[in-house]
Amino acid sequence: MDLKSTIRVIEGFPKEGISFKDITTLLKDKDAFKCAIDELEKNIVGLGAEYIVGPEARGFMLGCALSYKMGLGFIPVRKKGKLPAETVSFSYEKEYGTDTIEIHKDAIKPGTKVVVIDDLLATGGTVEAVKNLLEKMGAEIVAFEFLIELTDLKGRDKLDGYKVDSLITYNV
Secondary structure, eight states, rough: OGGGSEEEEEETOHHHHHHHTTTTHHHHHHHHHHHHHHHHHHHHTTSOEEEEEEEEEEEHHHHHHHHHHHHHEEEEEETTTTSSSOOOEEEEETTEEEEEEEEEEEEETTTEEEEEEEESSOHHHHHHHHHOOOOHHOOOOEEEEEEEEEEEGOGGGGGTTSEEEEEEEOOO
């Protein structure tokens, strides 16, 4: 199936010069959504992952579906202040300031094998922060999986040395 054809591209959103890749059209197409989850599964089967980790919010959508299909647990990575129990946090620089992500302190034990999944790999800032947070907790990241990759932005470079897959690529 041509998954790329199910992505709606909106020029000039959220601001002029941006070509937004809207995955809601893929998600609402039951055949495309199933195909995407099946393809993501093929990329990670046999890697020994114990959990799927997804940053909010679109990483939740893909990660929960993939976790269910593979019989694995799902661990959310949230923005600061969104998790109710004791957390481990990681702050990182963004284009216009800093941001902080958190995970429950008891979510991962050292040596736990995880796959990180998100909808989009662009500059790699957020996923690099997720990587740093998981490594701070002692997780073993066995793969990074993305629905879409904007190859010209070179976010993959921040994940050098890791298995990185994306189902759909765009040059920006």
